[in-house]
Amino acid sequence: MKRGLLLVLSGPSGVGKGTVRKYLEADPSLKLAYSTSMTTRKPRAGEVDGTDYFFVTPEEFEKAQENGELLESAEFVGNRYGTPMKEVNRLRDEGKNVLLEIEVQGAMQVQEKCPDALSIFIIPPSMEELERRIRGRKSEPEEIIQQRLAKAAGEIKTMNRYKYIVCNEDPKLAADLIAAIIRRGMESDSLNAGDECGTV
Incomplete structure (x- = not known):
């Protein structure tokens, strides 16, 4: 059995990661699992x-x-979150492709520990469109919106540290492009021969 892939999905708040992920989840041929x-x-x-x-x-x-x-860890609102390395390796050993939807900070940690990870950064068509999407939620005060936009601008500057960059103008098209990246990885022997994360 081929070892599963490790997929890292990042992108600024409001870019539509969750919507894209739902399309990917609906395709059983991608053998996705969530750690x-x-x-x-x-x-x-x-x-x-x-x-x-x-x-x-x-x-x-x-x-x-x-x-x-821990494969990666971060702190949000006083609580700590992390991805257990053992769980990721267990799922990959079962031939499943593990998808991590994580922040840029965590993605950099994963890429350092797992050089074979397929890292994908989702970008918006423009910052104007990203702002429109964030404001469209109508769930946050102006101060938080400005913080999200400032953070997004900083995160987008890191996109060249990812193996793939996908523009989410249309979520279904973005998901199709990512699915093609995953299938290509599944067909590549070199990507499935990686050591366990964290081992040298």
């Missing part, structure tokens, strides 16, 4: 430990990080 993340935040109603997240204490998270067990 369950570890978090220090408390479970929300209906969330299941080990399915939605691995819910841990801050001390347990710190220990996992110190032991080099």
Whole structure:
């Protein structure tokens, strides 16, 4: 059995990553799997430990990080999130293609530990269009919108550190392009022969 791919999907807030991912999820031929993340935040109603997240204490998270067990980690609103390396390697060993939809900071960590990762950065047709999409949510105050736009401008500057750049003018077309990248990777022996993430 061929080892599965590790796919990293990044892009600024409002670019449509979630919509593109739903199209990819709907294609069983891509053999996609999602690695369950570890978090220090408390479970929300209906969330299941080990399915939605691995819910841990801050001390347990710190220990996992110190032991080099996390592929990437980040902090949001006082809570810590990370991708367990063991879970990613388990899914890849089963022949599944693991898709991580993560921030630029985490993506850089993954690329350092897993040089065979297929990294894809989704860009908007223009900053004007990105602003239109963010404002279209009508769910955030002006201050937060400005913060998101400033962050997006900084993230877009990192796009050349990814293997592929896909413009999301139309989500279905963007998903089709990414699906083609995944299929090409599945057909390549060199991409499936990578060592486990984190090993040298």
